Amino acid sequence: MKVGVVGVGAVGAAAVLSLVERGGMCRQIVVIDNTHRAAGVAADMRYAAPLFPGAGGVQQMHEPAMTADEREALTRSAAVLRDAAEQAIATGTTGTT
Numbered sequence: 001m002k003v004g005v006v007g008v009g010a011v012g013a014a015a016v017l018s019l020v021e022r023g024g025m026c027r028q029i030v031v032i033d034n035t036h037r038a039a040g041v042a043a044d045m046r047y048a049a050p051l052f053p054g055a056g057g058v059q060q061m062h063e064p065a066m067t068a069d070e071r072e073a074l075t076r077s078a079a080v081l082r083d084a085a086e087q088a089i090a091t092g093t094t095g096t097t
Helices: 010-021 037-048 068-091
Strands: 002-006 028-032 051-054 057-061
Touching: 002 010, 010 028, 010 037, 028 037
Parallel strands: 002 028
Antiparallel strands: 051 057
């Protein structure tokens, strides 16, 4: 089954994530939005899709095919997020204003 989600604000992105988490419910998800956000949400979901959650947590991971440039970009992004999380923990920042 092919599913289309029009608009990827909070509700649309949550709908896409729900479809991805239900693995196997549909073979293809089409994300449509009039901004660059659709491409970003689609990329986020591609990186989330390799996780197969189960009752006890993640039970299996699928390693997506990535080019060397994509793997390097992912590694850099992970380092930025790790550094930001460590800084937030160290300073007691909650991220809310």
